[in-house]
Amino acid sequence: MSEFHKTRRLPPYVFEQVNRLKASARAAGADIVDLGMGNPDLPTPHHIVDKLVETIADPRTHRYSSSKGIPGLRRAQAAYYQRRFGVKLDPETQVVATIGSKEGFANIAQAITAPGDVLLVPNPTYPIHQFGFIISGGVIRQLPARPDEEFLRAMDRAMTYSVPKPIAVVLNYPANPTGYVASLDFYKEVVAYARRNDLFILSDLAYAEIYFGDTPPPSVLEVPGAIDVAVEFSSLSKTFSMPGWRIGFAVGNERLLSALARVKSYLDYGAFTPVQVAGAAALNGPATVVDEIRDVYRHRRDVLVESFARAGWPLPAPEATMFAWAPIPEKFRHIGSLEFSKLLVEKAEVAVAPGIGFGEDGEGFVRIALVENEQRIRQAARNVRRFLATADETMHNVVALGATRG
Template structure:
């Protein structure tokens, strides 16, 4: 629908995809250009990542989380966190394995294992007692017993946060039941308060069972560069290393060198990116609130997870998203795309500048002000179509 509308000349404001619009910081781009001018870097690279980049990532973990990572045995460079998680799923999953995955969740968290032949059992995106009750029930009532648990905090799409006490309980439970944990920490540096998101690897004993995935995409506005990392349990890192040795030769070496420059270089660009998303968050949340659409202000990530306004809730997230597109020329991601428990919500990415965001808010306000007419027309069209 969005593509057709744009082809017809409509000015669509697109909050649908979490695709950073800011340019990659200049010093990172310059390092890539400098390196690509050396013909020696045009050859095959290292499938587990060049040593300099693995050392830079290990230094980041030491600096940020006070966690020592062995760059040789506990770390691997991936083509973004998405590829790393999917390939690890293929490496360690047998058909019929039961995997515990949050719902709603980023699609690869489920489909990486579904593609590998596993059965996925959903648990809630939460950090309180409901989570641990569901986790305990899943272990007691699943046959065979679950082999892995996927976590994602700060969460995409809900922006839910977790603290170290939560991770400590998860590690204690999963060590007892011999369940591996895959933690997706892609939004570690996109937070808006004084409490940076922790790493599960900060918990003593976590490396016995856990691997954590991170990404350069959001932190340094490098989504198209496709650089991420996995760190933690040596056996899981070895499994991922082995399967990647069959599948790829690693990212282009100049990109890896530039990624090392990003991790080792000045970090004021990260703070600038964080401030940019915070300003956009405030513009969007406050503007929609004034327009009559109340939504929680996310503490982290580049997304707002918005409950569908009551007047439209019966439509579900897909039909509501279609209405926003056709009536307000605003694209959002329907919550059903992240699992059935997301159907009462839509996700809005903080990927438009403040001017465009205000423009979207005005269009949405006009749409909401005429909701009875909009719903009536929508119901007529649906009846005619059926």
């Protein structure tokens, strides 16, 4: 039986291959240190949980909610943008609450994409950035992921030579999986170009608060005139360690948000009202909880970089996000990121995400998530050290197995 049209456009989900291997190893008794999925392990701060419990006791909150978000939640997000970025938003027309930023991206794709429309998307990047548009019938033209002059030149080439002209460009800084951070000057260049060329900007700012330098990452909406062309997506998942709560936002251009809200009105009634009330409590609550979460990730990053370097696998220290974007050790590079990730599960009892899952330019890398405590990260490093010590034997066996299969 043939596949349906839209699922036929999706490649095999490479992360699932590693997940199956991980589940099989655990079933056999292996103690897998899981640094694969970006699934925060820290508990949600108490005041947010308390607000949920308080609100859920009121049966009036058990009814259908609002697909674009309750007013208090949208006001709280607008107040956050004013405090953090100096950006003034109208919570009625310039803020839409989403069921996580991933849902927001998928539904903006549904809202604005006609079959054959061209979208400019970084490579490597988080999969929804391209596959939301592919599912919607769009065509992807890829750009280099680093926010520099080459990105700008590639964007200009794509606008010049694509038929039809691209309708939107995706930005993702701080970037998943690479950890790249964009400057406000870079955003100014992109906004100016987009305004000249009738190009929408779709910015994913999910990791705005997980940064390790002295300067917080900016928002593209800080650029004067950006709101004429840009929508920005964010999430409470990482900022407040609320991944399972599924609260995110789209803010910015009224025309784009109106289209998003219209699509959502046909598809959902929004998140459960007590969850939205708790989300507002998170945004309106003490900033110290965000600082504490950031400090945990900073310390884990430092432990990861230090312990893996001593194990024989030096990693670049990310400037932001909860991920290290790690070049595969030279001896294993030729087998590719997926096979290397499988080997790490089988031989080192460590799970990571293969770089190829984030786009073809992710090959040669794996993404390592800071979602285990320091003790477990050091355990992973010890396992990796033993694995690398037997690298020659391991590669000999891999080559022999490949020859046998051939």
